[in-house]
Amino acid sequence: MKKHKIMIVDDDPSFLEITAAILRRFGYDVTTANSTAGVLRSMEVEKPDLLILDIMMATMDEGLEFAAKLRQKKGLERFPIIIVSAQPDTEKGYGRSVEEDMDWIAADIFMEKPVDPQALNHNIQLLLEKRTS
Amino acid sequence: MRFLRRLSFQNKILLITLAMVALVVVTGAIAIDRVILPAMEADVTEGAWKIARGVVDQVRELPEEGREAQLRARLKPLFSLMPKLLHVELLDRNDSSIFRMGDDECRAGMEVDGFAIVGTMENLVVKRPTSGNPVYQVLLQDPGSSPPETELAVRVGVCARSLEQISVQLFRVLFTVTLLVLAISFFLTRGFTRMITRPVDRLMRMTAALARGGLEEVVREVERELPCRQKLQDDFLLRDLGDSPGLCPLLIGEQEKGAGRENGPPHPSCGQCDFLGDASGDELSSLTLGFKVMAARLRAYQKQLQRHYEFEERLLDACPDGIMANDREGRIILYNKGAQRLLGYTPEEVLHKLPVQEFYPGREAQNIKKALLSDEYGGPGTLLDYTTSIVNKEGRTIPIRLSAALLFKDGEELAVVGYFQDLTELRRHMSKLVEANIRLNEANERISRLNRRYLEMLSFVTHELKSPIANSYMSANALRQEIFGELAREQSLMVEAICRNLEQSMEMIKHYLDLSRIEKDELPVQPRPTCIMKEVVQPVIEGLGGTIVERRVSICVDVPPDLRWNLDPELFRSVLGNLVNNALKYGDESGRIRITVADLGDRCRMEVWNSGPGISEEDRGRLFRKFERLHTSRQPSTRGTGLGLFITKTIVERHRGRIWVESLEGEWTAFIIEVPRDCEGLIGLSCRNSSTGGVMHEKAQDHDR
Numbered sequence: 001m002k003k004h005k006i007m008i009v010d011d012d013p014s015f016l017e018i019t020a021a022i023l024r025r026f027g028y029d030v031t032t033a034n035s036t037a038g039v040l041r042s043m044e045v046e047k048p049d050l051l052i053l054d055i056m057m058a059t060m061d062e063g064l065e066f067a068a069k070l071r072q073k074k075g076l077e078r079f080p081i082i083i084v085s086a087q088p089d090t091e092k093g094y095g096r097s098v099e100e101d102m103d104w105i106a107a108d109i110f111m112e113k114p115v116d117p118q119a120l121n122h123n124i125q126l127l128l129e130k131r132t133s
Numbered sequence: 134m135r136f137l138r139r140l141s142f143q144n145k146i147l148l149i150t151l152a153m154v155a156l157v158v159v160t161g162a163i164a165i166d167r168v169i170l171p172a173m174e175a176d177v178t179e180g181a182w183k184i185a186r187g188v189v190d191q192v193r194e195l196p197e198e199g200r201e202a203q204l205r206a207r208l209k210p211l212f213s214l215m216p217k218l219l220h221v222e223l224l225d226r227n228d229s230s231i232f233r234m235g236d237d238e239c240r241a242g243m244e245v246d247g248f249a250i251v252g253t254m255e256n257l258v259v260k261r262p263t264s265g266n267p268v269y270q271v272l273l274q275d276p277g278s279s280p281p282e283t284e285l286a287v288r289v290g291v292c293a294r295s296l297e298q299i300s301v302q303l304f305r306v307l308f309t310v311t312l313l314v315l316a317i318s319f320f321l322t323r324g325f326t327r328m329i330t331r332p333v334d335r336l337m338r339m340t341a342a343l344a345r346g347g348l349e350e351v352v353r354e355v356e357r358e359l360p361c362r363q364k365l366q367d368d369f370l371l372r373d374l375g376d377s378p379g380l381c382p383l384l385i386g387e388q389e390k391g392a393g394r395e396n397g398p399p400h401p402s403c404g405q406c407d408f409l410g411d412a413s414g415d416e417l418s419s420l421t422l423g424f425k426v427m428a429a430r431l432r433a434y435q436k437q438l439q440r441h442y443e444f445e446e447r448l449l450d451a452c453p454d455g456i457m458a459n460d461r462e463g464r465i466i467l468y469n470k471g472a473q474r475l476l477g478y479t480p481e482e483v484l485h486k487l488p489v490q491e492f493y494p495g496r497e498a499q500n501i502k503k504a505l506l507s508d509e510y511g512g513p514g515t516l517l518d519y520t521t522s523i524v525n526k527e528g529r530t531i532p533i534r535l536s537a538a539l540l541f542k543d544g545e546e547l548a549v550v551g552y553f554q555d556l557t558e559l560r561r562h563m564s565k566l567v568e569a570n571i572r573l574n575e576a577n578e579r580i581s582r583l584n585r586r587y588l589e590m591l592s593f594v595t596h597e598l599k600s601p602i603a604n605s606y607m608s609a610n611a612l613r614q615e616i617f618g619e620l621a622r623e624q625s626l627m628v629e630a631i632c633r634n635l636e637q638s639m640e641m642i643k644h645y646l647d648l649s650r651i652e653k654d655e656l657p658v659q660p661r662p663t664c665i666m667k668e669v670v671q672p673v674i675e676g677l678g679g680t681i682v683e684r685r686v687s688i689c690v691d692v693p694p695d696l697r698w699n700l701d702p703e704l705f706r707s708v709l710g711n712l713v714n715n716a717l718k719y720g721d722e723s724g725r726i727r728i729t730v731a732d733l734g735d736r737c738r739m740e741v742w743n744s745g746p747g748i749s750e751e752d753r754g755r756l757f758r759k760f761e762r763l764h765t766s767r768q769p770s771t772r773g774t775g776l777g778l779f780i781t782k783t784i785v786e787r788h789r790g791r792i793w794v795e796s797l798e799g800e801w802t803a804f805i806i807e808v809p810r811d812c813e814g815l816i817g818l819s820c821r822n823s824s825t826g827g828v829m830h831e832k833a834q835d836h837d838r
Contacts, residue, residue, distance in 0.1 A: 014604045018611070025616045086599050114603035114639070117611045 004128055005029040007048035009039055009066070010084070011057040015113070019052065022117045028124070036066040040073075050127055055085040080127035082120075086113045143326035150322045151315060158311040165303050170296075177296050184218050185289040187211065192223060192287060201232055208234055219290035228286070235290060455533075458540075458550040459489040466548065475533075475555055477526030489549075492523050494530055505537055505549070514539040516551075523553065532556040588652055595645040602642065606635040644776040647707075648759070651783050656704075658787045663702040665730050665737070666692045673710045674728075677717065685723045692730040698737045700808060704784045711777045712741040712804050718773075720745035720802070736790075739806045747798040756794055757782040 006028045010016050016032040023030045031046050033039050035057060043051075051070070055063040067081050109123050191207050192200075204223075212218055212235065220235025250260050342350045449456055455472035459465050468483045476483075476492065490498040504510050504519055511517035516537040522530045537551040609631045611617060620628060650656045663669065670692050674681070681688060709728075716726045720743035727742040748756065755761045762775040785792045790808035 012600055012604070014601070015607075018604055018608045022607075022611045022616055025611075086596065086603060113600070114606040114610065117607065117614055117616055 003027060003029040004050065004124075005031065005046060005048040006050045006052060006124065007031050007033065007039070007043065007046065008052040009033045009036055009057075009063070010052075010054035011035060012054070015054070019115070019120075022120070023124075026117075026121045026124075036062055039066065040070070049131070050080045050082065050124055052082045052084060055083060055087065078131070080108050080131055082109045082111060082123055082127070084111045084113055084115055143323075143330055146326050147319065147322050150318045154311065154314050154318055157314075158307065161307050161311075162304070165300070165307065169303065170300050173296055173299060181289065184211075184215055185287060188221050188289050189287050204232060205234060220288075221290070222288040224286035224288060455553045455555075456550070457489070457492075457553075458548050460548050461546055463488040463490060465489060467550065472553075475525065475531065475553070476523065494522060494524050497521055501535065501537070505539060514541075520556070532560060584652075588649055591645060591649045591652070595642050595649065599639075599642050599646075602635055602638050606632065606639065609635060641774045644774040644780060647780045648774075648776050651780065656783065656787060658704065658784075659701050660699045660788065661702070662697045663700055663705070665696050665698055665739075666694045668702040669705050669709055670728060670730070672706055673713055676710060677713055680714075680717050684717055686717060686720070687725050689725065689727040692728065693732065696730060696732055696737075698732075698808065699810070700737075700788055701784075704787075708781045708784050708806070709739070709741070711781050715777065715804075716741055716743035716745075716802075719743075733807075734810075736807045736809045739808075740803055742801060742803040744801050747796040747800055747802050748794060749798060753794050753796065757792070 006023055008016055008019055008023075008030065009032075010019075011034050013034060016034065020030040020032055031042070031048065033042065051067075053063040053067055055061055057063060059065075063083060063085075067083070070076055070079060070081070108127055111120065111123065188208070188211070191211075192204065195203050195207075208221055218235070220233070222230055222234075223232035225231050250258060339351050449467075449469040450471075452469060452471050455475045456467065456469040457465055457472050458467035464485055465483045465487055466485065468478075468480050473480065478487070492498075493501065501516070501519065501521060505516045506513055510519055516535065519535045519537070520532070521535055522532050524530050532555075533553040534556055535551055535553045537549055539546055540548045540550060609628055612620065613625070613628045613632055647656070670690060674688065674690070713726065713728070720726060724744040726744075727740075729738075729740040729742070731738045757778050759779045760775040761779070762773060782792050785806050785808065788808050790806055792804065792806045794802065794804050796802040
């Protein structure tokens with residue numbers, strides 16, 4: 001069976017390293033990027049099945065903006081995205097609730113750091129199954 | 134005018150009286166002259182005639198020879214018998230004396246020719262000389278002859294001096310009596326007229342005194358006459374009256390009760406007063422009483438006015454502000470002590486002397502007048518809180534706040550009265566206040582700058598700390614979950630220890646983040662109908678399951694499974710988690726914890742009870758303070774930020790609820806929360822009944838077991 005490819009975008013190299021190692025152990029093909037610049041192009045090359053995005057990178061909501069932009073692309077409207085952030089979920093949307101933000105965040109799942117490896121795996125599987133179904 | 138005329142009437146009465154007396158006197162004189170004297174003369178004449186006839190009879194009877202000697206003998210006793218008979222002379226037809234006897238002195242008059250016939254009787258003619266001594270000549274005439282021939286003339290000198298003396302005496306008496314009557318009538322008339330005119334005169338004097346404005350004089354005059362006054366000088370009743378108007382209690386009574394004299398005297402002391410009886414005597418007394426009443430009333434009014442005036446004077450002087458008034462010409466007519474203090478002039482230097490313009494610098498007086506008449510400062514004729522300056526005696530300019538008013542009488546401007554306040558002190562205080570305020574503002578700014586920096590640092594440090602710790606925890610957790618292969622027992626213990634410590638660190642970071650949000654007032658509260666059991670209690674107990682097992686604590690949960698309450702589940706998980714965590718940390722090992730939630734109708738009550746050492750009364754008050762950590766003997770090594778209960782309390786209060794602690798030392802501790810039902814007025818975001826909906830959304834926390 002072909003390995004699913006997961007792309008992680010975060011400006012924290014340590015997080016990239018740890019998460020990549022964990023996900024590889026779970027049997028995924030992992031590529032990483034430390035900023036959203038060039039991610040779209042590399043996505044065309046790498047063709048990942050799922051994206052893990054950090055919110056706060058160079059700017060406060062670089063991750064969110066990128067997710068919204070991505071979802072506007074043709075054929076990528078339903079591309080699975082997991083958002084991971086150091087901020088608690090109540091804070092990440094500038095005071096908005098998760099429910100409110102879900103409409104435009106364009107992410108499927110939000111996870112607060114530290115991310116539990118098992119839970120991450122569980123969510124990835126959930127999204128991949130949903131995509132294939 | 135009538136009184137004056139009445140006064141001049143006095144002289145007329147006097148003159149008339151005198152004239153009447155004169156008339157009586159003249160009448161008396163005439164009566165004496167015309168009636169009494171002739172009667173007396175007739176009497177004398179008759180006496181003289183009788184004597185003469187007696188002499189003539191004697192002469193007739195005697196023979197011619199030896200007549201002389203015999204006559205002398207016969208006449209001698211006659212002379213001694215009749216004292217009025219002065220002398221006897223016989224004259225012949227040729228008027229030559231043939232016999233003479235008696236006093237010769239009175240003969241002198243006989244020589245005179247002019248005789249007036251006094252009367253005739255039979256053949257006798259009685260004559261009397263028109264002047265000189267009163268001598269009667271009796272002529273013995275032959276009545277038959279015509280012209281009657283005188284046979285023998287007998288001159289008899291009868292003394293008529295007594296008659297003259299009587300007449301003189303009569304007139305003298307008349308004169309004396311007249312003088313006496315005149316004098317008596319003069320004084321009597323004068324006395325009577327005085328009796329009439331004196332009260333009138335007094336009234337006139339009083340009126341004149343009143344007209345001159347000498348009220349005091351009138352009052353003195355009137356009061357002196359009150360007969361009871363002296364008697365009552367020591368009367369306690371009178372003393373009770375104090376300095377009430379006038380001194381006559383009757384008058385005071387009248388003044389107070391109106392005319393009520395029919396009901397007896399208004400004051401017990403009036404019984405001693407004879408004035409009441411007098412009053413009804415005559416109009417003058419009534420008038421005087423009227424005067425007295427008027428005087429008493431005037432005096433009372435005057436006293437009242439005086440008191441009023443004195444009070445106003447004292448009021449003016451007591452006023453710390455300056456008060457001045459000037460008339461239309463600008464002359465100062467009122468100047469109080471406050472103004473004196475401020476300006477330095479004495480009232481004598483100012484009153485009716487200095488014009489008001491003198492006190493203001495430059496053309497300020499005109500400006501004030503203009504402002505007074507304008508609409509800007511409280512309407513025309515009124516000036517309110519006008520800030521200007523005034524120049525004192527030494528020439529120093531003093532800043533003042535001036536209020537003034539135009540006073541009118543009959544629509545005409547009468548005076549301007551001004552009240553002013555020294556602003557020097559106020560300005561000094563103001564500038565001090567302003568300085569203090571500036572310093573305060575600076576300090577405030579420094580503090581808020583510091584606070585901002587503290588918040589920035591707090592938030593920066595915690596955020597920056599969070600990422601490496603989260604990364605460490607993630608990797609340690611991956612190791613613990615044996616994703617990278619099975620661990621040896623000791624390795625597993627180490628990893629477990631790393632995880633536990635990192636969890637504690639993360640808990641602390643979470644507290645600091647919460648604190649930073651509270652301090653920045655950025656703690657959003659998003660209440661929604663929440664199932665307490667499912668969304669709050671269960672996740673918390675599950676999250677702490679490891680610790681519960683570790684400390685061998687038995688947990689009893691008494692929560693209605695379907696109780697829903699409007700609150701922020703996320704925040705309340707934090708609240709309950711903190712309380713249960715505390716119960717585990719500070720309660721008895723192998724002890725009991727009880728979580729009770731109950732719907733009290735208008736509020737929801739949550740209680741976390743644990744057996745344990747309890748909290749002293751003194752410590753209970755400090756519990757909810759920021760950075761407050763209690764030193765418990767049993768758990769000296771427990772780590773914490775001292776923020777948990779502060780954050781808990783803040784969250785509860787943002788839900789308009791309250792939290793408190795109850796404890797029995799050595800036995801148990803219970804934290805109790807009450808949250809009201811209605812979510813209106815919640816501090817934070819608006820109340821919104823939203824649910825999680827069908828969005829695929831899972832919390833990392835749900836898997837954090």
